[in-house]
Amino acid sequence: MKLTVVGTGYVGLVTGACFAEMGNDVLCIDVDADKIARLGRGEIPIYEPGLEEIVRRNVAQGRLHFGTDVHEGVRFGTMQFIAVGTPPDEDGSADMRHVLAAARAIGEHMTDYKCVIDKSTVPVGTADAVREEIARTLAARGVTVPYTVVSNPEFLKEGAAVEDFMRPDRIVVGVDDERARFLMQALYAPFQRQRDKLVLMDVRSAELTKYAANAMLATRISFMNEMALLAEKLGADIEQVRRGIGSDPRIGAQFLYAGCGYGGSCFPKDVKALLHAAAGAGEPLQVLSAVERANERQKRVLVDRVVQRFGENLSGYTFALWGLAFKPDTDDLREAPSRVVVAELAARGARIVAHDPEAMAGARRLFGALPAVHFADTPMQALEGADALVIVTEWKAYRSPDFERMRVLLRQPVVVDGRNLFDPWLMRDAGFEYLPIGRRTGDAPATLPLALAA
Numbered sequence: 001m002k003l004t005v006v007g008t009g010y011v012g013l014v015t016g017a018c019f020a021e022m023g024n025d026v027l028c029i030d031v032d033a034d035k036i037a038r039l040g041r042g043e044i045p046i047y048e049p050g051l052e053e054i055v056r057r058n059v060a061q062g063r064l065h066f067g068t069d070v071h072e073g074v075r076f077g078t079m080q081f082i083a084v085g086t087p088p089d090e091d092g093s094a095d096m097r098h099v100l101a102a103a104r105a106i107g108e109h110m111t112d113y114k115c116v117i118d119k120s121t122v123p124v125g126t127a128d129a130v131r132e133e134i135a136r137t138l139a140a141r142g143v144t145v146p147y148t149v150v151s152n153p154e155f156l157k158e159g160a161a162v163e164d165f166m167r168p169d170r171i172v173v174g175v176d177d178e179r180a181r182f183l184m185q186a187l188y189a190p191f192q193r194q195r196d197k198l199v200l201m202d203v204r205s206a207e208l209t210k211y212a213a214n215a216m217l218a219t220r221i222s223f224m225n226e227m228a229l230l231a232e233k234l235g236a237d238i239e240q241v242r243r244g245i246g247s248d249p250r251i252g253a254q255f256l257y258a259g260c261g262y263g264g265s266c267f268p269k270d271v272k273a274l275l276h277a278a279a280g281a282g283e284p285l286q287v288l289s290a291v292e293r294a295n296e297r298q299k300r301v302l303v304d305r306v307v308q309r310f311g312e313n314l315s316g317y318t319f320a321l322w323g324l325a326f327k328p329d330t331d332d333l334r335e336a337p338s339r340v341v342v343a344e345l346a347a348r349g350a351r352i353v354a355h356d357p358e359a360m361a362g363a364r365r366l367f368g369a370l371p372a373v374h375f376a377d378t379p380m381q382a383l384e385g386a387d388a389l390v391i392v393t394e395w396k397a398y399r400s401p402d403f404e405r406m407r408v409l410l411r412q413p414v415v416v417d418g419r420n421l422f423d424p425w426l427m428r429d430a431g432f433e434y435l436p437i438g439r440r441t442g443d444a445p446a447t448l449p450l451a452l453a454a
């Protein structure tokens with residue numbers, strides 16, 4: 001099939017590349033000429049495991065193309081995927097400007113049937129707004145051209161986006177038109193050879209499904225984060241609680257890790273947008289507003305720990321920071337908890353030496369103007385002369401470090417761990433003052449081997 005993907009960001013590029021991989025002919029367009037020029041030179045503007053190979057292969061085999069020409073984009077694909085950004089507006093609602101601009105462009109240039117697919121995360125009612133925008137534009141041109149608007153929200157996870165797209169758990173399609181249903185079924189057939197993964201529903205339900213999914217996941221995270229803080233107060237260990245509840249199939253083991261708050265380009269903005277939409281509909285979401293408040297508090301938990309340990313005035317102190325991206329396996333810094341940590345430590349006069357395996361270029365652009373922020377080439381280099389290590393992102397490369405070396409490099413052997421990477425008792429044995437989230441750090445547990453407990 002011939003597809004156009006409008007918006008070549010994390011979602012658009014992965015969507016375009018994966019559809020091309022299945023043999024479709026795909027044109028990805030973007031208003032960002034620089035991004036398209038880089039892609040034209042074979043440079044991948046984002047870090048996403050497996051993406052580079054798949055883009056290279058499909059470009060080389062002539063199935064994946066990039067451009068900035070909107071007219072060409074509309075002419076090219078029968079299927080027009082809208083995968084532009086939907087950032088939060090000032091009031092928290094989703095900003096639909098880019099989605100409606102894409103719809104307008106389709107209406108301005110289409111001359112034959114188009115199946116327009118909302119892949120961006122958009123509030124309930126957006127498909128109607130897109131349909132109206134195209135209708136208005138066609139009317140202004142004085143022409144009638146058939147089209148359908150479909151909702152096909154994306155559930156990929158950054159860091160595993162290619163894998164998620166190629167082997168989805170489910171494919172949600174909101175459609176109320178036979179022709180579009182047939183096209184969507186045909187397009188997604190190669191992704192579900194083993195079992196049927198298509199969850200067909202009406203358009204509004206599909207739009208709400210995406211927000212409900214992200215809101216549920218954010219809720220699990222905030223719930224566990226609050227449990228972790230409570231566990232600390234009560235002398236319990238959140239890791240043991242996690243294993244205890246995660247083994248219940250009604251609860252499940254995923255998304256139960258306590259940490260220093262959720263971030264990224266989706267959860268924070270989608271939670272805000274859903275809260276805004278619910279309030280507007282006269283049905284305010286009490287649980288979700290508490291989830292958001294809990295997360296705001298949790299993003300400050302590492303700073304609070306540093307302040308408790310070193311005092312309000314941090315001038316003269318240096319902190320090593322491991323992990324800047326909002327989660328491992330991505331270079332995405334949008335709403336990352338590291339941003340709060342860096343800003344708050346710097347505001348208190350601290351010097352920060354940060355490391356991240358993939359997000360350094362973005363971090364230099366983001367924090368480069370702050371004289372207190374420095375960057376290290378390796379995790380160990382960040383520790384040299386630091387008064388404490390603060391771990392913000394759980395990259396695999398941080399999970400089994402050389403503890404001996406760490407202790408030698410750090411000026412004070414203090415580790416503030418926002419991702420609970422290490423065993424508290426082993427850390428204590430190794431001579432560290434270890435400050436994780438919700439872990440029991442007191443006496444060794446009775447089950448520990450005597451040699452370790454000694």
Ligand SMILES: NC(=O)c1ccc[n+]([C@@H]2O[C@H](COP(=O)([O-])OP(=O)(O)OC[C@H]3O[C@@H](n4cnc5c(N)ncnc54)[C@H](O)[C@@H]3O)[C@@H](O)[C@H]2O)c1
Nearest residue numbers: 007008009010011030031032084085086098101120121154
């Ligand atoms: N990033 C994720 O993990 C993820 C997962 C699922 C859903 N989503 C949703 O998908 C959407 C896109 O997210 P993203 O992370 O890919 O965003 P992004 O910011 O990485 O990419 C959006 C791209 O759209 C381009 N664009 C904006 N207006 C345009 C226009 N009129 N024509 C052509 N291009 C235009 C921008 O230049 C940018 O390159 C959002 O609604 C997001 O909530 C994101």
